[in-house]
Amino acid sequence: MRRQIPLALVFIFGVFMIFQYFVPHESSEWIYEFLLDWIYIIGIFALALGIWSLIRVSVAKIKARKANWGYPIITIAGLFLMILFGFTGYRDGSLGFHFMTAEGLSNPMFRNFFDYILIPIQSTMFALLAFFIASAAYRAFRARNVLASLLLVAALVVMLRFNPYMGPIGPYVADAASWLLNVPNLAAKRAIIIGIGLGMVATALKIILGIERGYMGKG
């Protein structure tokens, strides 16, 4: 029974979602939107579970004095400080705890932590991508065989397209780069996209029919 009910639910809602795509009627749209709302509701409850998981893992690391156990302390402190600042704020000149309103979002400490700690850290992580692209490109473009050499030439042509000092050969390089992007590159991309589309339909069908049960923890 523990398996039959989820499988039946998956079948019913899966079939509904297929028909919903072909039925534009208002009632069908209403049910669809109602079901989508449930994702948000489930998400909110799941977030509580997620936070609990984070706290448990961090506390376990601190208790066991595992390597770098200072990091979980910062994680837990950050979590609770942001919650505290997010729910406290000034109203009518007095500091108070506001659970149902958005006063906390204008709390200067909340804003400062967000603007001057979180955002710069995230920007730093994103900026690392530039260096990683360079190291990945170096590895990819090493001309070890014919295919790698072809890749190197194609990449050079595409990169040189943006070079303003190409002189008279500039337009030819630009044409060659456009051809590379619009013909072989796009053809390969479309082939992958068609494969992904068919794979998605097949996987969805397997899930709806109960053939694929891996997501339920049963292969």
Add this chain to the structure above:
Amino acid sequence: MKHKSLVILLFIFCAFTLSAAQEDAAPVDTVQVDSILPPAPVSMLTAKDGENDHGHSITLRWELSADDGAGQNSVLSYEIFRWVPFFMDTLQSIQDSLEQTEAYIAELRTFLPRAEKRLKEYRKRKKPKLVIVIFVDSTQFYEDTIAASKRLLPEYEEQLKQLRQWRKQAIDEIPQAHTSYPEQGEWRKVGTALSGQANFKDVGVKERKSHDYMADHTDYYYRVDAVTADPAIRASSEIVGPVQSYGQLFNTGRIPVFVAVLVFCLLTILFVTRARRGAELYVRPLAGIEAVDDAIGRATEMGKPILYVLGLGTAADIGTIASFTILGRVAKRVAEYQTKLIVPCYDPIVMTVAQETVKAAYLDAGRPDDYYEDIVYFVTQSQFAYVAAVNGTMLRELPATNMYMGVFFAESLILAETGALAGSIQIAGTDQVAQLPFFIVACDYTLIGEELYAASAYLGREPILLGSLKAQDYAKAAVIILAALGLLAASLDWTAFINLFSVTS
């Protein structure tokens, strides 16, 4: 002398520039709008329910005015009018009153607890015996205001109840009100079409509370005015109506998709049935999948953990669902080999499902005691904070194998490059085309697009799952044939054949 001639030259130049500017400006001032003759009206105006939609819309089509792009060439735009009964204004005023009353009630409900708190504070204060500074006692003011608010609140609530009832009744009466045409109503502009445009879709709103609400099964009347540069000079078309809007039960614009899905489903069921009966199905080997077992074995030998990243997708993404299946298989092998598994999650729902998947896999492997909940844990829902946490885990734990399966975005290369620096064997799989090059460059094996979905069938080697892969292969063959036919049809201008595959939203 030299300066004098320069000044004269400058004067002449200024005078010339000014006169030229005046000449340029002159035609604007002398536009003769009163010389425009009334244009020819649009003809053959038709109105019908909007196709393949949820209702609440009417599509209008017409033949352009003879003076649009030809004749006097005086038509600048078309204004579309719908006949609206005055009853709709009554409905609107009910709606406005209702919103205002709701706002009053919300305001009072916010004010009352604050005022009561403040009153309590004032009552606690002691009056100074000797009044040296100005002392304002607001107790009386707050008492009066609270009493008035408490008296008003039930009155407003009763009013709100009444207004809601009136609105419900009024909405039900909309179709009836439209039958009074042409009495008790007026023409109102619902949109504008530019010259040269011969159609317009009057799209209303389906929410009954909205002021743009357009009721279905109601008689609507339309006319289209051809408008010139002078808005007063225009020509009205004949009136068209009554026309009603209603929602369709089937989107005929998606018939080709429906047929394709049906054929593909039949193919899948056919091959799955054949597989169940024991037919031998050959599927080409995938290097990335075959490397999974070796990677788990390597981790066991090295005594190091396996890091499994489910990506940034939600539990509703097919890529993530496929990843759950692979995670289940990997967790089962990991449990058998008694290796350590680490699964940091970005989404809490994904975490919950992944925990169940891993738990069931340990149970299947006959090692339920080895399972503990912290194998799968939640990190954060912030993209780069998640990347920082996973990268930190990689560099601290130095896993023997990293597996990235699911939906990835900009973090793909940061994760994969860090993994490569940590010296791990890396297997990736994603259906995000833009991220594939990064994984191909930085990982040892990459499952490209659909291979991610196929991975579970390869790992399990179950005939039923392999059957669906066969169906996919046949569908791909069909797509290749149709693409070749499409190329031919486009070259030879076989419009009828091309239209067979046309899909509208």
